[in-house]
Amino acid sequence: MPAFAALTIVAAAALAQGPTPPPWIWPDEAADLPIVLVDRDNIRITESCRVRIADGVIIADGDNNGVIHIEADGVTVYWPTERPGRELLAREDDAAFETMSGIGLRIDGHRDVTIRGAHLHRFKIALWATNADGLTLEDCDVSGGYAMRLGSTPAAEDSADWLWPHRNDENQWATNYGAGIWIEDSTNVTVARCFARRRQNGLILENATDSRIFDNDFSFLSGWGIAMWRSSRNVVGRNAVDFCIRGYSHGVYNRGQDSAGILLFEQCNENLFIENSATHGGDGLFGFGGHEALGETPAPEADAEGQPWTYERRGCNDNVFVGNDFSYAAAHGLELTFSFGNVIVNNRFVENAICGIWGGYSQDTLIHSNEFTGNGGAGYGLERGGVNIEHSERNVISQNRFARNAAGVHLWHDADPGLMSGVWAAANHSHTRDNIVVSNAFAGDRVGVHLRDARGTVVAANEFERVEEPVRAEGSDVVEPFGGVAGLAPEPPVLATLGGLVPGESRPVGARAALAGRHNIIMGEYFPWDHERPMVRRGADDNGAHVYEVLGTGDPSGVNATVDAGVVDVIAPGDTDVPCVRVAVAPEPGADVTPYTLTLDGIASGEFAGVLLRAAWDVRAFASPCDPRSDPDAWRAAADTGVRGTLHNLRLRFGNGSIGNLRGENLNSNAGTGIPPGPDHFGTIATTSLRLPPGRWRITTLSDDGVRVYVNDEAIIDNWTWHGPTRDVGEFTVPEPVEPQSSPSAPDPAAPIPLTHIRVEHFELDGYAVLEVEIEPVPESPLD
Numbered sequence: 001m002p003a004f005a006a007l008t009i010v011a012a013a014a015l016a017q018g019p020t021p022p023p024w025i026w027p028d029e030a031a032d033l034p035i036v037l038v039d040r041d042n043i044r045i046t047e048s049c050r051v052r053i054a055d056g057v058i059i060a061d062g063d064n065n066g067v068i069h070i071e072a073d074g075v076t077v078y079w080p081t082e083r084p085g086r087e088l089l090a091r092e093d094d095a096a097f098e099t100m101s102g103i104g105l106r107i108d109g110h111r112d113v114t115i116r117g118a119h120l121h122r123f124k125i126a127l128w129a130t131n132a133d134g135l136t137l138e139d140c141d142v143s144g145g146y147a148m149r150l151g152s153t154p155a156a157e158d159s160a161d162w163l164w165p166h167r168n169d170e171n172q173w174a175t176n177y178g179a180g181i182w183i184e185d186s187t188n189v190t191v192a193r194c195f196a197r198r199r200q201n202g203l204i205l206e207n208a209t210d211s212r213i214f215d216n217d218f219s220f221l222s223g224w225g226i227a228m229w230r231s232s233r234n235v236v237g238r239n240a241v242d243f244c245i246r247g248y249s250h251g252v253y254n255r256g257q258d259s260a261g262i263l264l265f266e267q268c269n270e271n272l273f274i275e276n277s278a279t280h281g282g283d284g285l286f287g288f289g290g291h292e293a294l295g296e297t298p299a300p301e302a303d304a305e306g307q308p309w310t311y312e313r314r315g316c317n318d319n320v321f322v323g324n325d326f327s328y329a330a331a332h333g334l335e336l337t338f339s340f341g342n343v344i345v346n347n348r349f350v351e352n353a354i355c356g357i358w359g360g361y362s363q364d365t366l367i368h369s370n371e372f373t374g375n376g377g378a379g380y381g382l383e384r385g386g387v388n389i390e391h392s393e394r395n396v397i398s399q400n401r402f403a404r405n406a407a408g409v410h411l412w413h414d415a416d417p418g419l420m421s422g423v424w425a426a427a428n429h430s431h432t433r434d435n436i437v438v439s440n441a442f443a444g445d446r447v448g449v450h451l452r453d454a455r456g457t458v459v460a461a462n463e464f465e466r467v468e469e470p471v472r473a474e475g476s477d478v479v480e481p482f483g484g485v486a487g488l489a490p491e492p493p494v495l496a497t498l499g500g501l502v503p504g505e506s507r508p509v510g511a512r513a514a515l516a517g518r519h520n521i522i523m524g525e526y527f528p529w530d531h532e533r534p535m536v537r538r539g540a541d542d543n544g545a546h547v548y549e550v551l552g553t554g555d556p557s558g559v560n561a562t563v564d565a566g567v568v569d570v571i572a573p574g575d576t577d578v579p580c581v582r583v584a585v586a587p588e589p590g591a592d593v594t595p596y597t598l599t600l601d602g603i604a605s606g607e608f609a610g611v612l613l614r615a616a617w618d619v620r621a622f623a624s625p626c627d628p629r630s631d632p633d634a635w636r637a638a639a640d641t642g643v644r645g646t647l648h649n650l651r652l653r654f655g656n657g658s659i660g661n662l663r664g665e666n667l668n669s670n671a672g673t674g675i676p677p678g679p680d681h682f683g684t685i686a687t688t689s690l691r692l693p694p695g696r697w698r699i700t701t702l703s704d705d706g707v708r709v710y711v712n713d714e715a716i717i718d719n720w721t722w723h724g725p726t727r728d729v730g731e732f733t734v735p736e737p738v739e740p741q742s743s744p745s746a747p748d749p750a751a752p753i754p755l756t757h758i759r760v761e762h763f764e765l766d767g768y769a770v771l772e773v774e775i776e777p778v779p780e781s782p783l784d
Contacts, residue, residue: 024085026050027116030078038088044069048076051118052085060090061102061123068105070113079117091122097147097199097526100124100178104142107132115140124178129186136190142180145199147222147526151727152247152257154523155540155653156702156770159724161247163258165265166291168206168229177223179204183211191216192504198527200224202241205231214238215504220530222246225278227263228271236262237274237502242512243521243528244281248330250519250577252653253768254353254378256282256330264336266290268316272501275323277508280521280528284326284352289315289338289361295423311427315339320493322346325509328518332358333375338424340364345492347371348509349386353378353518356405359389361419361429367397368492376406382452385410385445391429392454396436398489404444408467409437412452431455438485442467451476461485519577522551531578534604544648545569545586546612550604554579558603565596566612587612592691595777611776617647619686628683628706628763629720635763639685650686650760654679654769680766686773689755694736696778701728703762704770710759722765731778732756 030050036043039054041062051068053059061067067088070077080086090102104120105127107113112134119141120126126142129135151158165173174182180196182204183189189211195218196202202218205211208231217240218225225241228234241261248254261278264271264287278284291297293314300309318341326333327350334349336342337360344367349356351374359365367387376384385407387397392411402408413432419425433455442448443465451457454476461484464470471478481488515531522529522537529535534552541547550559556570559581567586572579587594594612622642628635701707701717704725709717716730737753762771 024052024080025082026078026080030076033078038068041067042069043067044071045075045077046072048074050078050080052080053088055085058089058092061104064102066103066106066128070105070107070110070115073111073113075110076114077116077118079119081117086117087119087121089121095122096149097145098149100146103128107135111135114138118142121145125174125182126180128174128179128182129189130184132183132186132189134188135183135186136192137181137194138190138192140181140194141196142202143195143197143199145180145196146178147198147200148177149526150222150246150523151702152249152523152725153538153702153772154249155252155651156772157247157249157253157255157257157704157725157768158702159704159726161257162255163223163246165224165227165258165263165286166288168265171206173201173204173206173227173229177201179227180218182206183208187211194218196221197530202226202244205229205234207231209233211235212237212503214502215506216240217508219243220528222527223259224263225261225281227260228265228268230266230268232267232269232271234271235274235501236271236276238504238506238508239276240506240508240511241281242277242279242508242515243530244278245330245521245528246282246523248282248518248521248523248528250521254330254518258282258286260284260286261326262286264288264316264319266316267293267314269318271319273319273321273324274502275507275509277325277511279325279512280328280515280518282330283335284324284329284333284349285321285335286332287316287319287334287336287339289424293424294338294419311423313340313428314424317341319343320345322493323509324348326356327351328516328521329353330518330521332356334358336365337361342366343368343493345369350374350516351377351518354380355384355388355410356386357388358383359387359392359395361391361425362389362395363393363428365389365395366490366492367395367400368489369399371401372405372408373401373403374405379406382407382410382412382450385447385450389435390414390432391416392432392435393429394434396438396489397440398436398438400440402440402442402445402448405446407447407450408440408442408445409448410450410452411435411437411454411457412450413454414452433457436488437462438481438488441465442470447472450474451478458485458488522578536600536604536606536608538608539582540653541649541651542584544612544614545584546610548583548585548598548600548608550581550583550600551578553581553603555603556581559583559600560602562599563596566594568598585610585612587614593693613690613775615648615650615688615690615775617650617686617688618644619647619650619652619684620644621684622682624681624683624763629722632720632761635683636685636761639683642682647686650771650773652684652771654764654771679769680764682764684760684762684771686760686762687758689757690775691753692734692756692775693753693777694734696731696733697756698729698731698776698778699758700774700776701760702726702770702772703728704768705765706761706763707771708761709773710761712757713759720763725768725770 104123107129109131114136121144124146179201184206187209194216200223206229213236219242225244247257259282261281262285316339320343325348329352333352333356335358356372356375372386385405436458441463448467448470451473539547539549569584598608620639706720711732
């Protein structure tokens with residue numbers, strides 16, 4: 001036995017010394033294995049063993065290379081099956097998720113390793129395996145780890161929350177976003193019955209092949225449940241990856257920000273996805289052929305088989321999706337673009353905000369015997385409904401059931417000069433053509449089949465019931481099949497046959513039926529609410545008060561709230577989608593500024609700090625007579641032509657609407673000549689004057705589009721550009737008050753605090769719009 005192991009492997013009898021043996025319990029098959037005591041960083045394991053975590057010890061990964069290292073082939077490691085001695089913790093419980101770092105368990109270059117029952121918490125990466133062929137992970141809990149704090153709120157989106165999955169060949173996913181389990185460059189891997197909550201991503205598979213991923217639950221995360229990069233020939237079955245989402249507020253904005261239950265990027269081929277539940281995600285499944293496939297990165301000299309590189313048929317190809325639930329997504333149930341030969345059979349697509357399937361530039365796809373119900377309620381223009389495919393070629397849509405969609409099937413071609421001039425399109429695509437839409441049933445859809453500039457589309461043997469417009473063909477030719485529809489659609493795989501390929505016993509599809517509907521996506525500071533225990537989040541301000549929502553209870557008597565300053569009120573509002581108690585903190589009577597700490601205990605607990613301002617914003621909203629970027633003076637001159645009113649908070653939820661979206665904001669019409677008829681090209685100017693205590697102050701804006709903030713006529717924020725929801729920060733100083741007769745170097749403590757004048761200017765060009773303004777004191781540095 002190596003010398004280092006003598007420090008960590010001890011006899012079970014020695015561990016059990018004392019009057020009361022501790023209740024460490026391992027599986028029976030591990031009874032004869034030695035026990036490894038994990039009591040410090042860099043524990044090395046070279047033989048099969050049982051692991052016990054030292055009592056009450058927090059073990060950080062000080063050198064960022066792993067707390068536990070597996071350093072031999074064929075090792076099996078068992079964790080206790082009961083809580084004592086089971087949980088490896090990297091941080092204290094109150095650590096912010098974005099500060100979590102390090103690796104819990106590391107495997108690098110060792111084959112046929114088995115980890116059973118590991119509990120690894122509060123790391124950036126709980127378990128990281130590289131070149132670990134034959135790896136088996138069973139019953140591991142990797143909850144509680146790295147996650148980015150969300151800037152998006154119930155009132156407005158923050159575009160900084162968007163993920164960027166398009167690059168990962170240098171491990172960007174793990175570096176930027178962390179993971180519960182990260183497996184790279186490995187084959188024949190098994191991940192079964194593992195679990196993750198309260199972290200950004202569940203499982204990342206990078207260059208993983210011929211593996212089995214089943215019976216796992218990676219749900220209620222703020223990124224991706226299962227993410228795959230260049231990973232092929234894997235079976236992914238019977239996993240729950242529900243509520244993997246960020247940046248969503250029901251009825252306000254539905255973005256998702258590239259989160260997904262399942263992510264499939266950069267040439268992932270021949271995978272089987274069967275009986276997974278991927279509901280309530282940004283997308284249910286988000287797939288993209290890849291930047292290398294499109295020629296947006298330098299071309300390699302050869303492909304994975306050593307053949308000369310070609311762009312022909314590059315993408316995420318020949319994957320099979322059977323029996324999955326891709327419903328209630330903020331964007332798309334299944335997005336799979338720039339890809340070939342995929343098979344989508346017997347899946348469920350219900351009430352996805354934009355569309356059930358988005359398949360831009362996809363070819364030779366079979367979409368057969370799926371359910372599409374109520375999709376497209378929050379679509380963007382003509383991108384809406386059941387199946388949407390831009391630049392579609394030779395796709396077959398057959399024997400599906402469409403009901404109450406904004407459009408059942410929408411196929412179209414547009415100019416798209418950027419992509420059409422690239423190497424991928426030159427090798428693979430000419431026009432939207434030769435698609436087949438046959439033997440489908442449409443009931444209650446607004447449009448059944450919508451074609452735009454599509455050539456040679458077969459539309460036949462479909463049934464339409466209560467469909468406002470069965471077929472809309474714009475610049476398209478519809479082809480009648482010669483001799484009927486028999487043989488037009490390829491024979492789909494049989495669910496019962498494929499089911500035999502998936503091990504495991506769980507049945508996640510339908511298991512969370514009680515949470516049906518996107519209204520049950522409720523975002524907190526980091527994660528979506530799991531609906532299992534109460535959650536507290538900051539809601540929309542109300543008449544100058546800060547409002548906190550306690551979700552999961554409708555009984556105010558169970559919520560005990562106290563504040564050290566200000567006035568607190570606890571109520572249960574009526575007609576809410578989920579039980580909710582509101583805790584409102586109002587300013588001290590007569591005070592312009594009220595710093596406070598709210599303490600909750602009872603059914604929900606925690607401390608929440610804030611600063612209340614008794615502000616009266618004079619707000620003018622008006623139609624823009626010109627582009628404010630080129631002629632701001634003419635733009636400002638139109639401010640008196642729209643609507644005007646007084647607001648206590650500057651949180652304006654325009655959304656995708658216009659000034660008319662300011663429901664209940666106490667804005668009154670003037671002559672009405674400057675009220676824009678639509679949602680675009682308008683402006684807002686708001687002013688207020690406050691008596692702020694001396695010191696350093698910070699103004700934070702969330703704007704879409706341009707914003708400027710002036711304090712005493714000095715610009716402290718200037719982002720006068722066309723942009724998505726963006727946060728900007730400016731600071732200013734309120735000096736000590738000085739009486740006129742006093743020396744400037746000798747402030748009079750009794751002198752009145754002067755007024756601070758603040759002016760905010762905001763313009764909207766088009767699309768989504770928001771304006772939020774927060775004012776708060778800058779916390780003192782420990783060195784001050």
